[in-house]
Amino acid sequence: MMTTSILTSRNTNMYPLNCNTTETCPVNYPRRFEPATISSSETCPDYFRWIQQDLKVWEETGITRETLERAKPNAHFRLVIKSGRLYVDQYEKAYESRDVLTIWGILQLLRMYPGQVPDLELLFFCHDKPVIWRRDFGQAAEPNATWPPPPLFQYCGHREAYGIVFPDWSFWGWPEVNIKEWTKLSVAIREANKRVKWKDRVPYAYWKGNSKVCRKRGNFMKCNISDKYDPMVRLYEQDWEKERHIGFKSSSLEDQCTHRYKIYIEGRAWSVSKKYILACDSMTLLIKAQYYDFFARSMVPLEHYWPIKSHDNCGDLKFAVEWGNNNTDKAQTIGRQGSEYMMKSLEMKYVYDYMLYVLQGYGKLMKLDVTVPQNASEVCSETMACPITDGGLIRQCMDDSLVMSPRVKVACDLPPPYGNDELNNFYEKQDSAERTVEKWSNEYWEIQNKTLGQRKYV
Incomplete structure (x- = not known):
């Protein structure tokens, strides 16, 4: 007792x-x-x-x-x-x-x-x-x-x-894949962010994970390849069985904060990877999610992340990288604000x-x-x-x-x-930002198609 x-x-x-x-x-x-x-x-x-x-x-x-x-x-x-x-x-x-x-x-x-x-x-x-x-x-x-x-x-x-x-559970660690509890890992990611400044990072979008958990991720991996131009994304398959065999030598999350842009995509439902991706100081390209965890519902597109529509999104990913590389200060700000949200608003206290x-x-x-x-x-x-x-x-x-x-x-x-009106206004704010980005992407591809005579890459 x-x-x-x-x-x-x-x-x-x-x-x-x-x-x-x-x-x-x-x-x-x-x-x-x-x-x-x-x-x-x-x-x-x-x-x-x-x-x-x-x-x-x-x-x-x-x-x-x-x-x-x-x-x-x-x-x-x-x-x-x-x-x-x-x-x-x-x-x-x-x-x-x-x-x-x-x-x-x-x-x-x-x-x-x-x-x-x-x-x-x-x-x-x-x-x-x-x-x-x-x-x-x-x-x-x-x-x-x-x-x-x-x-x-x-x-x-x-x-x-x-x-x-x-x-x-992963806030207290995910031992099966060698992920530390959140306080210890967030400190390691914060130190990694200092090692590679945003403008010195690889100017592409990065994702590494298990693409076999759902069809959405399997289709997403096709964005890696184009016979017409550089899709500006770098997607890698995560083989957890191999990682266990070699002692998780190439799956350290703090070592993956080396690109200007990181991509979040759901698995079977939400993915615990969201907090690790957003914490990297990279501008997160967040493919529209159906499911939410407890902390993400108050995040705002273009403030904490760059929104990507859920389907036919390969072209949107390329445009997001192009936009970021042409608007480095704005892209860096979005990345930093998303990271601060994780580091400050998601402290274990x-x-x-x-x-x-x-x-x-x-x-x-x-x-x-x-x-x-x-x-x-x-x-x-x-x-x-x-x-x-x-x-x-x-x-x-x-x-x-x-x-x-x-x-x-x-x-x-x-x-x-939230009151009902306040909640509706918040949803509208999120939807409006998503519509704005989709409009920018469509306009970008209209120009590209006219200039290059190419079919939109989807």
């Missing part, structure tokens, strides 16, 4: 892992902690405004036991927080270490903000695509469809789906604050007695990390991301949610 002691910010201690012989949860970590200040001196980044947007569907009805249990068929695990202790009932093993590091991340949240996460039960889905679709619960749904939709936590969302978007506010808002919707299932096991940092004694990458990710003590400052101040 955990101690009932209450710490203040004046007597904060460090709490490293206590790997005793029984591998049980230690009793010395504080159950509650009183920060030094009552209110924060900073407002959370704008993407926090979407939290209420994700939760509003359950505002009127709340979340009852019956509503919650309807999410179970799609869940990989049930997570229960009660009196500051965490319990997990695993239904299905997720791919690689997604579930492990997601649970680890929530444990670190409890260590950072002891006593501030309410009692709750949630169900978590670890695959890529959302599964609770609006069409199944709207006016055109089946007559026997039950309202409200079941609440399901997941890594990404879609405008036509319901779900509670939550930070993905904000990731944890986002998690805190999501769980607090979700907990307020609970209209059920929070119960620990019979098959659930209590989990803490010690029970997860201490049994891993082989010195592997999973344990390294855990050690690197361990929260050593409660945070002495309160969370950032939550900004108000």
Whole structure:
């Protein structure tokens, strides 16, 4: 059991892992902690405004036991927080270490903000695509469809789906592909950005990844080749099996910030690569996405990235590089602003604050007695990390991301949610920027076709 002691910010201690012989949860970590200040001196980044947007569907009805249990068929695990202790009932093993590091991340949240996460039960889905679709619960749904939709936590969302978007596992590392936890990796990328200044970088667009995960990426690879002119993109296949065999010698993310432009394209759904690509100081050419993660919804085209339409986009990619090389100051500014968004607005303190506010808002919707299932096991940092004694990458990710003590400052101040008119205006601002860029690209290719007598490259 955990101690009932209450710490203040004046007597904060460090709490490293206590790997005793029984591998049980230690009793010395504080159950509650009183920060030094009552209110924060900073407002959370704008993407926090979407939290209420994700939760509003359950505002009127709340979340009852019956509503919650309807999410179970799609869940990989049930997570229960009660009196500051965490319990997990695993239904299905997720791919690689997604579930492990997601649970680890929530444990670190409890260590950072002891006593501030309410009692709750949630169900978590670890695959890529959302599964609770609006069409199944709207006016055109089946007559026997039950309202409200079941609440399901997941890594990404879609405008036509319901779900509670939550930070993905890779913020605490992706050991299977040798990717460090986000704080350590973002520092490495920041240092890499200093080594190669933007105007000294290769004046082409770069992408490296697994093109076999979806047809969209397979078609995208065709942009690499043209028998008429240089397409100005450099696309490379990532063979993860080969990388594992050679010790990941050619897949270091911080070594890939060498081109003026980097391309983001979705995989099966959203891709965790977005934050790594945007962090590079290169102008990101973002192929229009269907799915979104928790932090990207407040990003603005031509401010944080250059928008590329989702289909027939090879010519648009070439035009974007041409435009950037002819407008180097503007292109560099877009790249820098996208990178600053990642480095400043996505610091791990904000990731944890986002998690805190999501769980607090979700907990307020609970209209059920929070119960620990019979098959659930209590989990803490010690029970997860201490049994891993082989010195592997999973344990390294855990050690690197361990929260050593409660945070002495309160969370950032939550900004108000979007009103309907404000949200529509924001969507229009994004759409308008995309239309503007598409117009520029079409005009560019009209001139090229007349000048060169060539067919538009799509």
